[in-house]
Amino acid sequence: MSFTTLSFPPIMQVLKPTTQMEAAQPPPPSPFKLNTPPCETVFHLTSSNAVVIFSMSSCCMSTVAKQFLISLGVAPTVVELDKQADGPAIRGFLHQLAAGTGTDQPVPAVFIGGKFVGGVQTLMTNHLNGTLIPLLKEVGALWL
Numbered sequence: 001m002s003f004t005t006l007s008f009p010p011i012m013q014v015l016k017p018t019t020q021m022e023a024a025q026p027p028p029p030s031p032f033k034l035n036t037p038p039c040e041t042v043f044h045l046t047s048s049n050a051v052v053i054f055s056m057s058s059c060c061m062s063t064v065a066k067q068f069l070i071s072l073g074v075a076p077t078v079v080e081l082d083k084q085a086d087g088p089a090i091r092g093f094l095h096q097l098a099a100g101t102g103t104d105q106p107v108p109a110v111f112i113g114g115k116f117v118g119g120v121q122t123l124m125t126n127h128l129n130g131t132l133i134p135l136l137k138e139v140g141a142l143w144l
Helices: 038-047 060-071 087-099 120-128 132-138
Strands: 002-008 012-018 051-055 077-080 109-112 115-118
Touching: 038 051, 038 087, 038 109, 051 060, 051 087, 060 120, 087 109, 115 120, 120 132
Parallel strands: 012 077, 051 077
Antiparallel strands: 002 012, 051 109, 109 115
């Protein structure tokens, strides 16, 4: 199964399963002005969506993070940085953010409730220690 990134006005992107019959569409334009600083873009996306994953379509750890959250019943907002015009600038900002947490891996970058959680390792650690599900419920990403 493959995924297609869809853009919904003004900023939200989601993954939709595609069939082999659907034609590939060109990458969507960035929903932000060209001069928007990456930190402002990240802040806007993460503060207006319960769960956001900044991802690279070719990154296996990004795929793991997306599939894991989807398997829990979460519908994360996914931003594929390699398919966005301002992706490299956002990735640079995420690299600085991740470096402050002791890791040098900028993607996947998972935000829950507007707060930077980290990557796959932190996501899985939070799940194993029992803090992930309550956090997802608290921000409205899970209703069970």
